[in-house]
Amino acid sequence: MGSLIKRIDQIIEDKSLLKHPFYEMWSDGKLELDSLKGYSKEYYQLVKQVPQFMEPMVNDATSDMKEELIQNMKEESDHIPLWEKFAGSMGISESELKDYECLEKTKRAVSNLGSLMDSFDNGACAMYAFEKEIPIVSKTKLEGLKEFYGIDTKDATKYFEEHMTADIRHAASWQKIINNTGIDDSVMLTTAEKSVAAQNLLLDSCYESYC
Secondary structure: OOHHHHHHHHHHHHOOHHHOHHHHHHHOOOOOHHHHHHHHHHHHHHHOOHHHHHHHHHHHOOHHHHHHHHHHHHHHHHHHHHHHHHHHHOOOOHHHHHHOOOOHHHHHHHHHHHOOOOOHHHHHHHHHHHHOOHHHHHHHHHHHHHHHHOOOOHHHHHHHHHHOOHHHHHHHHHHHHHHOOOOOHHHHHHHHHHHHHHHHHHHHHHHHHHO
């Protein structure tokens, strides 16, 4: 593994989402159901944007990466209705979810992450920092849903089950791009830091408003 990837992984570990108080409360079964409902509406703002984040990068991809990224983008699009079913399992209607005006801090978090897709290599780094930890985060959230909240129907759990495997593949795609980047390491590390900060900001939004 290249030294740049190791340093990016360290950034992700140091600012792990699993260390955020919102996810710690989730893992400990201390969130109210209303907190989960609020979270489902805030996080939806990010879920539905991920394919759009990827679109310019797919367009700029080299021939050897294009098909792989197209498939990854399709998977991300397919995940949107799975999140809608998760929210629906807690009684949130599709119209309520889609019409919801998110919190200002949520909007800023999604915008901050999207702004990092300003070049192919930078975008790959931002997406790697976004997707690298998702499999373990999804596993942890799924365990909490089942153990503490009795949320275990297929509609409720499918999104998290998918992300326990899909994002391993996706992160591997981004890693290939990072390993071949010609961009200075310091630029890539700053991008990774900003990506992780945006993800934590979204959780700040949920924690401050729903806990």
